[in-house]
Amino acid sequence: MSPSASTDPARIAEVNRPERVRAQIAELRRSTPAAEPAPPVETAERTAPYDLVFRGRRILTTAGITDREIGVRAGTIVAIEPYGHGLQGTQVIDLADDETLIPGLVDTHVHINEPGRTDWEGFATATKAAAAGGVTTVIDMPLNSIPSTVNGPALELKRLVAEGQAYVDLGFWGGAVPGNLNDLRELHDAGAFGFKCFLLHSGVDEFPHLEPDELEEYLRVLASYDALMIVHAEDSRAIDRAPQPDGDVYAKFLASRPRGAENLAIAEVIERTRWTGARTHILHLSSSDALPMLASAKADGLDITVETCPHYLTLMAEEIPNGGTAYKCCPPIREIGNREQLWQGLLDGTIDYIASDHSPSTLELKDLENGDFGVAWGGIASVQLGLSLVWTEARRRDISLEQVVEWMASKPADRVRLRSKGRLALGYDADLAVFAADDAYVVDAAKLHHKNPLTPYHGKTISGVVRQTFVRGRLVDFETPHGRQLSRGID
C-alpha cells in the first residue's frame, strides 16, 4: 500500500499541474515577508593570506593520505603545501593525530520530501543530518515531495521553499513521468542534475512510472541534450506476479521483490541505453545477479553507471527480524552471499559509487505496531551514517579510506558533473570533514538529526566519527544554515 492510496487520475494530474504550482509559488511569495536585503558579504579585514588553514599528518588529497597544509580563501582550496611549510591563516586548525581531513561526501540520492510531505523529512533536518555525517552536497530526489519535481514551476517552488534552510550544498533531480516529456528541457535548463524515472509503481501515486518503450522515447530526447537518466529498475510485471508481501515475515517480503524483477528491468535499461546512445544510471542496485550484464554493457562502451547503498553493503536478510520494518526498502536487502558479490562489484568497478537513498517517512507509516511489510513505507534513513557504515565494513575487508571516499565523493560528483566538489584539490570548494577513523560509537536513532527517529542501525556500534564538517570553508554549526543551491553545469 502506498500512503496516498488514492488512484484518482484527476488528483494525480492536479498536484503537479504547472498552473497549480505557479499559484502556490505566488501564494508563498505573498505570505512570506519580503526578504531582508542580503547582508553585505563579509569583508572582514584579511589578517593573513588565507581565511582558513588546516595542518595535519593525515590529509586525503588526490595523492592519497599524506601530511600537508591546506590553505582556503573565499571558500576555495587555493594552497596545498608540505607539512611544516607554515601557511598563515586567519583561522588555523591543527588536526589531532587520530584525525584525517577528507573531502566532504557527495550524496546524490536523498529524499527530502519538502514541500508536501514535510512531516516525513525536510530541508533543514535532512541537511543537518548530512553535515553531521560528513556529507557536504546532497542532490534531492524529485518524488515524495508534493508537487513532484516534474516541471519548471515545481523546481522553482522547491528552490523557494529550500531557501535559507540548507546546512550543506543542495542540488535537485527532475522527474520523468508519463506526459511530461516536453517539460524536461525546461528543468534541464533550470539546472536539474538529470531525471529520475521508475519502471514500476513508485510508492506515491502522483509520480507514475514509465513503461520500457516510454523510457526509450524519453532517453532519445534526453540524449539530444546530453542529460542523465537515473532509473529505479524493478520490472512492474515481475513484481505484479510475485507473491504478496503481507505480514511481518521478512522472507515473505523478500520473495515479493525477487532478483528477477531487478534483473529484467536492468536488462531493459541496458538495451534502451544501447539503442539510444543516452547516458543512464542504475539506482540502488541490490541484485548481484545483474553485475555480469552491467559489466558487459560497460565493456561495450555504453554510458551507464551503477550505484549501491550502505544498507545493501552492511546488512543481510538473514539477520533482519520479523516485523523489522525499519529495514524495509525497495529493492530489498538480500542474502549475505548477495552482499559479498556487491562488494566484489564495487572493487572491480562494475558498481561506480555509493549513495544513501535516505528515504524516511513518519513513524506511523512504518507500521511499527504491527510490523507488516506489506503496509509499511519502504525507505531507510541513513544519510548521517553512510560514511561510518561503509567504513566499518570496508576496513574489515582491508579496503582503504581513500577508496571509500572515492566511492562516496569523487565518483558521484563526476557522474553528476559537479566540477568543484568531491575532491580535496586546488580550485575545489573547501568542502571538508574531519574524520576520526578509529573512533567508534553506538547509533542512537533519537540523537540523529533527521526528522523521524527511526533507522535500522539503532544500537549498532560503528567505526569512524565525523568531528567537524566544513562547507566552502565554513564550519557547520547546526544553527545557521549556509548551504547554497547548486545548478548542473555551473557548480
Ligand SMILES: [Zn+2]
Ligand atoms: Zn530513492
